[in-house]
Structure formats: structure tokens, C-alpha cells
Amino acid sequence: MTPGRTAAASPAPLTADEPDHGRGPRLAVVAHEPDLRDARDLAVAGDGAGRDPWPAAGHGTLRGRHRERQQLDDLLAALRAGRGQVLVARGAAGAGKTALLDDLAERAAGCRVIRVTGVPTETRLPYAGLHQLCLPALDRLARLPATHAEALQSALGLRGASVPSPLLVGLGLLSLLADLAGERPLLCLIDDAHWLDRASAQALGVAVRRMGAQPIAAVVAVREPCDDEDLGSLPTMRVAGLDDADAGAVLRGAVASPLDDRVHARIVAEARGNPGALLDALRDVGADAAAGGLGLSLAAPIEGRATEDALRQVDRLPVATRRLLLIAALEPFGHPAVVLRAARGAGVDAAAAGAAVEAGLLAIDGLVRFRDPHLRRVVHAAATPQQRRDAHHALAAGADAVMDAESTVWHRGHATAWPDEAVATTLEAAAVRALSRAGTAVAAALIQRAVDLTPAAPERARRALTAAEITHEAGAEEASMRLLALAEAGPLDDESRTRAQAVRGRITHSTTQGAESVAPLLDAAGKMRLSDGPNAADGYREAFLAALSTGALARERTIFDVAAAIDRAPLGDDLLKGAGLLAVEGYGAAAPALRRALTAVAADASPAALRLGCVAARALADDAAWDRQTTLLLRRAHQTGATAAMPMALAERLTYELLSGQLHTALELVDQLTASITAARSRSSLDRSVWLTAWRGRHEEAVALIESRRADAIDRGHGQWLVATDFLAALACNGAGRYEEALLYASRAGGHPHDIGIACWTLPEAVEAAVRGGDVDRARQPARELAAIAAASGTDWALGLAARCAALLDQGDGAEERYREAIALLSRTRIRSALARTHLVYGEWLRRRQRRVDAREQLRAAHEMLAAMGADAFADRARRELIATGETVRRRSPDALDDLTPQETEIAQLAASGQTNREIGTQLFLSPRTVEWHLRKVFGKLGVSSRKELSGVLAGAAAR
Numbered sequence: 001m002t003p004g005r006t007a008a009a010s011p012a013p014l015t016a017d018e019p020d021h022g023r024g025p026r027l028a029v030v031a032h033e034p035d036l037r038d039a040r041d042l043a044v045a046g047d048g049a050g051r052d053p054w055p056a057a058g059h060g061t062l063r064g065r066h067r068e069r070q071q072l073d074d075l076l077a078a079l080r081a082g083r084g085q086v087l088v089a090r091g092a093a094g095a096g097k098t099a100l101l102d103d104l105a106e107r108a109a110g111c112r113v114i115r116v117t118g119v120p121t122e123t124r125l126p127y128a129g130l131h132q133l134c135l136p137a138l139d140r141l142a143r144l145p146a147t148h149a150e151a152l153q154s155a156l157g158l159r160g161a162s163v164p165s166p167l168l169v170g171l172g173l174l175s176l177l178a179d180l181a182g183e184r185p186l187l188c189l190i191d192d193a194h195w196l197d198r199a200s201a202q203a204l205g206v207a208v209r210r211m212g213a214q215p216i217a218a219v220v221a222v223r224e225p226c227d228d229e230d231l232g233s234l235p236t237m238r239v240a241g242l243d244d245a246d247a248g249a250v251l252r253g254a255v256a257s258p259l260d261d262r263v264h265a266r267i268v269a270e271a272r273g274n275p276g277a278l279l280d281a282l283r284d285v286g287a288d289a290a291a292g293g294l295g296l297s298l299a300a301p302i303e304g305r306a307t308e309d310a311l312r313q314v315d316r317l318p319v320a321t322r323r324l325l326l327i328a329a330l331e332p333f334g335h336p337a338v339v340l341r342a343a344r345g346a347g348v349d350a351a352a353a354g355a356a357v358e359a360g361l362l363a364i365d366g367l368v369r370f371r372d373p374h375l376r377r378v379v380h381a382a383a384t385p386q387q388r389r390d391a392h393h394a395l396a397a398g399a400d401a402v403m404d405a406e407s408t409v410w411h412r413g414h415a416t417a418w419p420d421e422a423v424a425t426t427l428e429a430a431a432v433r434a435l436s437r438a439g440t441a442v443a444a445a446l447i448q449r450a451v452d453l454t455p456a457a458p459e460r461a462r463r464a465l466t467a468a469e470i471t472h473e474a475g476a477e478e479a480s481m482r483l484l485a486l487a488e489a490g491p492l493d494d495e496s497r498t499r500a501q502a503v504r505g506r507i508t509h510s511t512t513q514g515a516e517s518v519a520p521l522l523d524a525a526g527k528m529r530l531s532d533g534p535n536a537a538d539g540y541r542e543a544f545l546a547a548l549s550t551g552a553l554a555r556e557r558t559i560f561d562v563a564a565a566i567d568r569a570p571l572g573d574d575l576l577k578g579a580g581l582l583a584v585e586g587y588g589a590a591a592p593a594l595r596r597a598l599t600a601v602a603a604d605a606s607p608a609a610l611r612l613g614c615v616a617a618r619a620l621a622d623d624a625a626w627d628r629q630t631t632l633l634l635r636r637a638h639q640t641g642a643t644a645a646m647p648m649a650l651a652e653r654l655t656y657e658l659l660s661g662q663l664h665t666a667l668e669l670v671d672q673l674t675a676s677i678t679a680a681r682s683r684s685s686l687d688r689s690v691w692l693t694a695w696r697g698r699h700e701e702a703v704a705l706i707e708s709r710r711a712d713a714i715d716r717g718h719g720q721w722l723v724a725t726d727f728l729a730a731l732a733c734n735g736a737g738r739y740e741e742a743l744l745y746a747s748r749a750g751g752h753p754h755d756i757g758i759a760c761w762t763l764p765e766a767v768e769a770a771v772r773g774g775d776v777d778r779a780r781q782p783a784r785e786l787a788a789i790a791a792a793s794g795t796d797w798a799l800g801l802a803a804r805c806a807a808l809l810d811q812g813d814g815a816e817e818r819y820r821e822a823i824a825l826l827s828r829t830r831i832r833s834a835l836a837r838t839h840l841v842y843g844e845w846l847r848r849r850q851r852r853v854d855a856r857e858q859l860r861a862a863h864e865m866l867a868a869m870g871a872d873a874f875a876d877r878a879r880r881e882l883i884a885t886g887e888t889v890r891r892r893s894p895d896a897l898d899d900l901t902p903q904e905t906e907i908a909q910l911a912a913s914g915q916t917n918r919e920i921g922t923q924l925f926l927s928p929r930t931v932e933w934h935l936r937k938v939f940g941k942l943g944v945s946s947r948k949e950l951s952g953v954l955a956g957a958a959a960r
Contacts, residue, residue, distance in 0.1 A: 094276015697873020
């Protein structure tokens with residue numbers, strides 16, 4: 001069998017009473033319409049039947065909406081009790097109606113769900129909407145009363161008879177829905193009902209008014225304002241705006257890099273809680289403009305009827321009022337004083353502002369804000385280029401040159417029509433200042449305008465190169481490539497051409513073909529060494545990191561080429577020296593230099609130095625240094641607003657938190673990482689969804705996910721991703737007890753020339769898989785390699801892992817001393833996952849030696865720790881072993897409840913009562929993921945694995 005296949009491996013039984021790990025826990029395959037009776041057990045600590053307790057990266061969380069969700073909860077409760085209800089959700093475009101329907105569908109465990117969406121192009125097609133609603137059940141028409149079946153068939157064009165009255169069609173629809181509801185409660189979700197054709201709306205109105213006696217519920221989402229007389233008298237749920245806190249959270253989640261506080265406040269105020277308006281404010285805006293605010297109002301206007309109506313309204317306004325609106329549209333921060341000073345400077349008096357307010361277009365209080373966010377872009381689009389330049393000129397004069405220096409210069413740049421060296425020089429100087437004061441996003445906006453206004457070709461090429469570097473850091477890759485091409489068109493001197501080569505290598509490495517980035521980065525580093533020593537060190541670091549990422553898929557230069565070049569370059573840098581030695585000569589030669597380097601990496605070190613420091617810390621299994629390096633790397637990315645650096649920083653930190661057992665923190669980083677990868681168009685290999693799936697022990701899912709991405713990783717030259725995912729597959733298979741598969745994956749990863757930084761992870765997986773699979777001889781080589789690494793690094797983490805592997809190999813009484821040594825060493829580290837797994841294998845060893853009392857102590861510790869960490873498969877291994885010792889894991893003493901914190905107790909009681917994670921979070925003002933994290937700790941402390949078991953434990957405690 002080859003890696004990637006999922007056939008079960010045969011376990012090697014060690015004792016007669018050993019639990020069967022070989023078959024491992026199978027994934028529950030849940031039907032689209034799960035049975036309510038199984039929902040809680042399938043979900044474990046999740047939200048509903050078969051749903052993932054750990055949402056996939058990027059899975060959105062519904063913000064606020066307590067009142068609306070309560071109304072929908074009441075509707076679901078009535079439906080499950082057999083009582084039909086209908087609710088019309090009314091709200092403005094973008095208010096979140098669809099999100100509420102999505103949330104309701106997710107929580108409708110045990111119900112059949114049918115969804116229909118109105119389509120604008122079908123509003124004039126009679127019964128088009130009815131066809132959507134009936135399509136899943138057309139095979140049931142023969143089961144309906146004859147008149148009802150004939151009515152529906154005629155309406156749907158299935159027979160040639162004339163269409164009967166809407167009343168009869170509606171009654172036919174009700175009969176069809178009732179037939180579906182006879183099997184399980186039926187929930188009908190009709191989105192964008194304002195776009196339903198009139199005939200379908202009439203039939204729907206007839207049906208929903210008469211379904212109270214049936215287990216049928218309907219939620220109909222309608223945009224306001226809307227003339228919907230067919231649904232007008234039905235119960236209504238108003239979908240209002242979010243409060244400022246929830247709106248701010250939505251906005252922050254949509255922007256990967258730090259958003260200027262003033263821009264954040266203005267967008268939130270202008271959107272008035274409308275989630276769609278919040279996101280629309282960032283549409284068609286690059287990462288640089290979003291973060292710094294400069295350029296936000298220059299995005300393309302939205303299209304459609306609303307825009308046309310707004311344009312006509314603006315055109316009818318007096319000239320002075322239109323000028324004022326344009327000034328307000330171009331001022332990104334909503335400063336009333338700046339807007340009014342600029343307006344006065346442009347000859348517009350206060351009466352124009354009053355007219356705009358009276359027309360309902362502007363509100364002026366603490367901020368100047370538009371009635372609707374899209375009006376800002378509409379006003380911009382309605383103006384001529386000269387009118388925009390005049391408005392920028394007025395804003396440059398009206399801005400506070402001290403408090404808003406960058407904004408003042410930016411307006412001056414956009415008020416200039418023709419190339420002007422004086423203005424370009426001012427913009428470039430402001431960009432340099434902004435790098436330390438306002439971040440890369442603002443600097444990118446300023447330097448790009450400086451390039452546009454530079455008249456002389458040599459200066460334009462030089463500035464374009466600087467702009468390409470800064471814009472790349474800000475995450476605007478398309479703009480950086482355009483600027484780089486402009487720079488390379490020249491003329492450039494030799495030093496600048498070397499810089500351009502390095503910039504192209506960085507962009508290529510971070511976004512497209514990683515295998516093609518090593519050669520330009522290494523060549524540029526070599527040229528920089530001859531003219532610019534300090535920058536040369538960073539050049540070699542970037543080349544080494546690119547080569548490490550490319551791994552065995554290198555096409556021109558390999559990591560050994562980079563190591564040889566580092567050896568030839570007298571840079572005097574221990575980090576680079578150690579990295580080169582690590583690649584060529586191994587851990588014994590490299591460890592002294594790397595240890596010195598890790599103690600000397602300063603907080604203000606370059607991002608490349610910090611990233612290479614992370615690699616060195618992982619290589620030496622130095623958890624304290626890894627913690628420090630990842631913290632500094634992430635802090636640097638946040639402080640500078642460097643969007644391009646954010647994915648790597650988040651990915652490193654997330655991995656650290658996961659292996660440290662900090663599930664809660666790791667989950668908080670998941671969505672940030674997904675958003676940052678999207679914003680920076682960064683390498684998909686930085687995504688950590690495979691890590692999360694493998695960590696949970698879902699080996700089949702993990703392998704399938706890895707295989708689905710393998711071709712793209714190979715095409716893009718992400719060689720180390722292949723090595724890392726072999727480790728992850730081995731991890732998942734070991735957790736599930738599929739040791740033969742685990743050994744195949746671990747053997748392919750461990751000892752690989754490009755496993756630098758993860759060798760201490762892969763080798764222990766190989767040893768455990770070989771020993772537990774009964775092939776002890778195959779465990780000896782990886783154990784020797786790990787022992788050599790541990791001796792070289794001298795860290796507690798590495799030494800503890802080596803001691804654990806030595807204990808696994810020891811067939812005699814000496815194993816116990818090794819296990820205890822491993823626990824003592826790993827107890828001094830932050831890597832709690834390694835400690836928990838050591839308790840597990842020690843407990844397994846003790847049980848096989850018939851020392852059941854001693855085994856229980858180790859296995860209890862392992863089960864509690866692993867369950868709290870979300871390592872489900874390993875936790876299940878511990879649970880099975882505990883059962884094999886004779887302990888009933890699911891029955892704990894009432895004293896175990898005393899181990900719960902007050903918050904854990906409250907969450908446990910709410911979960912036992914049947915509430916979902918989202919419902920608990922709503923009550924306690926926690927996110928669903930935070931609730932999930934607490935529940936895993938509760939499960940571990942109480943020794944349970946499902947909400948049903950949790951209910952039993954709490955009920956038993958109450959009875960006592």
C-alpha cells in the first residue's frame with residue numbers, strides 16, 4: 001500500500017485484552033437531513049448533527065443578532081413540536097437576511113430544509129419560483145389529491161391544461177409540503193422573495209397561511225422597501241443594523257492588515273450597522289488603500305438601478321452642494337473641521353452643507369458621513385477629473401498639516417494634473433516618514449503617486465523600484481508587479497537592478513512559482529554582498545527560506561547551492577552560518593551557531609531574520625525561542641501593517657499554539673490567517689486547514705485534503721509542504737491507530753534533506769508507528785537520528801522526545817526510567833502536546849505490564865490533556881486504554897465536577913440542556929469557538945465524549 005490510500009492496516013496485538021486500535025475510529029458519514037436523535041452524539045461538542053465542531057478556516061461567525069435568532073429559535077422549537085409557523089424577515093439590502101437564513105439552516109438538525117432564492121430575471125415568468133420550490137419533490141405529485149396534483153402540474157407546465165386559480169395552486173403546494181413533512185419537520189427558506197414572480201408569491205401566500213396544523217415552517221426574506229401585498233399580513237421579523245461593536249468586528253474580519261482607526265470609525269458610522277455596506281466600503285480596494293484609508297473613495301462605483309437613482313439625485317443638487325459632497329467624498333477620515341475648512345477655501349458656504357443634510361445625503365455630527373456608503377463613490381464618479389483635482393486642492397489646504405501630514409501631501413499629489421518633480425519629491429519624503437509612523441499601507445499610497453508625477457525617466461525608475469518594494473510589503477501584489485516592470489524598463493544603475501532582481505524574487509516566492517524564486521534571490525544576494533553588506537545578509541536569508549520552501553522541487557538552485565554561497569560569503573552572521581551548516585553537515589555542526597544566534601536575535605531584527613529564527617528554533621526544538629521568534633514576527637507584521645508578511649507570521653504562530661495545546665488561541669488565528677492569505681494573495685501552502693484536520697485525528701479527511709492539494713503544491717514548487725503534510729498524515733494515522741500507514745508517511749518525511757525545522761516532529765511519529773505496528777527494527781534508525789539531534793541541541797523538548805522514543809524501543813524494565821525522564825523533561829517545556837502523548841504511551845506500556853492502577857494515572861492525565869487540546873483521536877486512544885484497565889471512563893465521581901471552573905460549569909449545564917455552541921455563546925457573550933474550547937476541557941475533566949454523556953454525568957451529580 002502506498003501513502004495516500006486509506007485502507008486499514010492490521011494491528012499487531014500485544015496482549016489479549018488490548019483494545020483494537022488498528023481499525024481506528026471511522027468518520028461518521030452524515031446524511032444531508034440528519035436524524036435529530038443522533039445529532040448530539042455525532043456533533044460531540046459541536047453545534048448540530050454532523051457539523052464540524054471546528055469550522056473550516058474562514059467560516060464566518062454570525063455577529064450580534066440576538067433578537068432575530070431568538071425569534072428563529074422559537075420558530076424551530078414550534079416546528080419540532082409539530083406546529084407550523086411563518087415569518088417574513090424584512091430588512092434593507094445587505095442587512096444580513098441571507099446570513100440569518102444560512103445560520104438557521106445550519107441549526108435545523110432533524111429537519112428537512114428546502115431553499116428557494118428569487119431571481120431578478122424570472123420575476124416576469126409565472127410560477128418560476130414555484131418550480132424551484134417543488135423541483136425536489138416532483139416525484140411525489142402522484143401521492144397528492146387529484147385536484148391538487150393537477151393544479152401543480154398545470155402551473156409547472158407538466159400538462160397542457162389551463163392554469164387553475166392561484167388558490168388551487170397554493171393548496172396544491174400545501175399538500176406537497178405536507179407530504180414532505182410527513183417524514184420529518186419541513187423548513188422552507190425563501191430568500192430574495194421580492195424577486196419572486198407574482199404568481200408564485202400568491203401561491204406561497206396561500207400555502208403559508210394554512211400550514212399551522214402541519215409540521216411546516218417558512219421563513220421568507222424580503223428586501224425593503226418592497227410592495228409585497230401577498231405576504232404583507234404575515235408575522236414579521238425586522239432585520240436591523242448591527243451595533244457598533246459587532247459592526248467593527250465584521251469590518252476588522254474583512255481586512256487582513258491593521259485598519260486606520262479613523263477610517264474604521266468612519267466606515268462603521270456610515271454603514272449604520274449594515275453588514276453589506278461595511279463590506280461594500282472595501283470593494284475593489286487594495287490592501288494598501290484599505291489599511292491606510294488613502295484611496296478608499298477612489299474605488300469603482302457600484303452598478304445598477306440604485307446607482308442610477310443616486311446619480312440623478314446628485315445631478316439635481318445645486319452646484320455648491322455637489323462641490324461640498326465631492327470634498328466630503330474625497331476626505332477619507334470624515335473630519336468635519338477639515339471638510340468645512342476645505343469647502344470654505346473652495347468658495348462653498350455653510351448653506352451648501354445644510355442643503356446636503358436636508359436632502360438626506362449627509363449627516364454631520366462627530367463625523368461627516370454619507371447616508372449610504374455607496375453615495376461616496378457615486379459622488380466621486382459623477383465628478384469630472386478637474387472637479388476632483390479642485391476638491392483635492394481644497395482638502396490639501398484645509399487639512400491639518402501637522403496632525404494629518406500624510407493626508408495633506410496625498411491630497412496635494414492628487415490635485416496635481418501633470419508630472420511635477422517638486423510634488424513628487426514631497427510625496428516620496430512623506431512615504432519614507434510614513435514607514436515608521438503610519439505603516440506600509442500609507443507609504444505605498446504616497447510613493448505610488450510620487451511615481452505617477454515624476455517627469456524624468458531615471459528618477460521615475462528609481463521611485464518605481466522603491467514603490468514596488470513598499471507596495472509588495474503592503475500586500476498589493478498586482479500594483480507591485482506593475483511598478484517593478486516600470487522600474488525595470490529603466491534606466492537603472494547596477495545596484496538598483498540588483499534590488500529589482502531581489503524584489504521580483506520576493507514577489508514570485510510569495511505569490512506564484514516558489515521554485516522559480518530561489519535563483520533571482522540568490523543571485524541578487526551575491527551581487528549585494530559586493531556593494532551592500534547589511535542588505536546582503538537579508539538577501540541570503542530570503543534565498544535560504546525560499547530554497548527551504550521549494551525543497552526537492554527546486555528547478556535551478558537548491559538549498560545546497562544557497563548553503564555553499566553562504567559559506568563563501570564572509571558575512572559574520574551566526575544565523576546564516578548555522579542555517580548553511582544545517583543543510584549541508586547536519587545538526588551536530590550547526591547547533592552551536594544556531595544557539596548563539598537565537599540568543600542574539602533582537603526585537604528590531606528584519607522580518608527575514610525573524611523568519612529564519614523560527615526555522616532555527618524549530619530545528620533545535622527550542623520551544624522558548626520559537627515562542628519568542630513567532631511573537632516578534634507577528635508583532636512586527638502588525639506594527640508595520642506589512643500585509644505580505646502577515647500570512648507567514650500567523651501560520652508560524654498558529655502552529656506553535658496548536659502544538660502547545662492552546663486550542664482556543666489557535667482557533668482565533670484561523671480566520672485571521674485565511675483573510676491574510678486572501679488579502680496578500682499569498683502561498684496557499686501557508687493555509688493550516690490540513691494541520692487542524694490532522695490534529696483532530698481525522699486521518700481519512702486529512703489524507704484526502706492533502707491529496708487534493710498535492711498537484712498544485714508540486715506545480716508551484718512548494719516542496720517542503722509535501723514533507724510537512726507527510727508528517728501530518730503520519731500524525732493523524734498514529735492517532736487513529738493506523739500504524740502501517742503512519743510508518744509509510746513518517747518514513748517518507750523523516751530524514752529527508754528538506755525536513756529542516758520539522759525533523760523533531762517526523763522522527764517520533766516514525767518510531768511510534770513502527771513500534772506500535774510491531775516492526776521494531778524499523779524504529780531504530782529514526783530513534784538514532786532523533787537522539788543525535790537531541791544531543792546536539794540540548795533542549796528539553798528534543799531530549800524529552802528522544803527519551804520517549806528510547807523508552808518505546810526498550811523491551812525491558814529500563815523503559816520505565818526513560819518514560820519518567822521524558823515526562824520530567826517535557827514538563828519543563830511549553831509543548832504540552834508532546835507531554836500528553838508521552839503520558840499516553842507510558843500508560844499503554846504500564847497496562848501491558850499489567851500495572852493497571854499505575855496505568856490509569858498516566859492515561860487519565862493523557863485523556864484530559866488531549867481532549868482539551870482537541871486531539872480527538874489520541875484522546876480516544878487514551879479513553880480506550882482506560883476502559884481496558886477496567887475503568888469506566890464515562891462515570892466519574894461527583895467530585896470531578898469540583899474541577900470545573902464556574903464558567904466551565906455554566907457552559908456544561910447549558911450544553912447538557914441541549915443548547916448549541918452558538919446559543920451558549922449568545923447567552924454568555926462568547927464566540928462559538930471559545931465555547932468549543934471550554935467544552936473540550938469539560939469533556940476531558942469529566943471523562944466524557946458527547947453531550948449525551950455529559951447530560952448523564954450532570955444528572956447523576958444532581959440526583960446525589
